[in-house]
Amino acid sequence: MTSVPNHIKRMANDRALIVSARVGRNGLTTAIVEELIDQLNNRSLVKIKANKGVVENTAERSKLFSEIAKLTESSLVFHRGNVAVFWKP
Numbered sequence: 049m050t051s052v053p054n055h056i057k058r059m060a061n062d063r064a065l066i067v068s069a070r071v072g073r074n075g076l077t078t079a080i081v082e083e084l085i086d087q088l089n090n091r092s093l094v095k096i097k098a099n100k101g102v103v104e105n106t107a108e109r110s111k112l113f114s115e116i117a118k119l120t121e122s123s124l125v126f127h128r129g130n131v132a133v134f135w136k137p
Contacts, residue, residue, distance in 0.1 A: 052123055052125050052135055056092070056093070056125060056135050057125060057126070059093055060093055060095075060125040060126060060133040060135065061126070065093060065095050065133065066095065067095050067096065067097045067131065068087055068094055068095055068096070069083055069084055069087065069094065069096045069097075070096065070097050070098070070099055071096065071097070071098040071099065071102055071112070071116075072099050072102070073099065073101065073102065075102060076112060076115065076116065076119075081116070081119045081120060084096065084116065084120045084122075084134070085120050085121075088120055088122050088134065088136040089136070092135055092136060092137070093125070093133060093134070093135055094122075094133070094134045094135075095131065095132070095133045095134075096116070096131070096132055096133075096134070097130050097131050097132075098112060098113075098130045098131075098132075099130070100130065102130075109127070109130065110127070113127045113132040116132070116134065117134060120134060120136070121136065122134040122135060122136040123135050123136070123137075
């Protein structure tokens with residue numbers, strides 16, 4: 049999508065930003081995607097967590113987060129471990 053401004057990156061790295069959605073054992077479902085779209089429409093940053101065991105390795109996790117960004121029409125600000133932050137301008 050677009051380049052993420054530095055002030056958004058700082059906000060995304062703030063520990064005060066709480067996880068607002070989780071990808072569970074069922075993986076990426078339409079319900080999760082719809083929830084993320086609603087959250088991104090209400091606020092600009094959304095932090096999600098993929099539960100352990102949902103994906104096997106780092107490459108699959110990166111692919112999962114990229115897919116979420118594509119489906120929600122948002123930008124992946126960063127991901128670390130099982131946590132990712134998305135931004136919709």
